[in-house]
Amino acid sequence: MKIIVQNLAIEYQDDGIGEVVFFLHGWQDNLHTFDSLASLLSPIRRIIRLDLPGFGKSEIPKETWNLDNYVQFIKDFIEKLDIKVYALVGHSFGGRIALKGEATKNLQAQTIILIGSAGLAKNRTFRNLALKLLVKIGGLITYIPPLIVWREEIRKRMYRFVGSDYLKAGALKETFLKIISEDLSTSAKKITTPTLLIWGENDTETPLYDGKRFAGLIPNSKLKVINRAGHFVHKEKSQEVAKLIREFL
8 A cells, every 4th residue: 555654655554453553664674574473463453564765665765864754754654544553563673763753752652562673873883983984985995096996896895894784775875874873772761661572582683682781771671582583583483473462462
């Protein structure tokens, strides 16, 4: 389905009946990452998920956005659908949006579920600083003869060194830099909503250490770890994740 929000054409899906469980996907992902969870939960809840602006089949924002822009967009999207969100679920980047939205009271739900959430930038201070420096100087040094001949390959190797999604960000490169630079540890402390943290034991993108930190920062939270699962635990272990969500709701 399509809907226009903030003059952007947005792809979304609305399945099931009952209290609304609203899903937010991660960076470079789309609403279909939650297909398995939606099929397991839609018999008992109304499941709404969307392609965030710039991803999937949704239009790309015309300006560079930061996290607050995405929070405001989700608020406007919810108001456009005229719904009340019972549970807000965010995976990775989607978790950032949920955290910031709840902390600022721009997004309000009865419960929050964070799956391998991103947001603790301080754990990656060196990585983020290295990326920003590479972005600034990477283009310059590769214009020096004879490096210009291998410019693209050198840039790819440089970005690969810091393990970044920057090259894949396309038109959202500047948005990506703004998003990863914001640390949400202070925001996490402000959340009083009951929060469930679901983490894959072998998550290398947002390590289990991050989940434990969030559990210590968010007052009314509990952490559930799923063995032999990685960053996309909701796809790898859909049945287990759905069971945890049902029990929490």
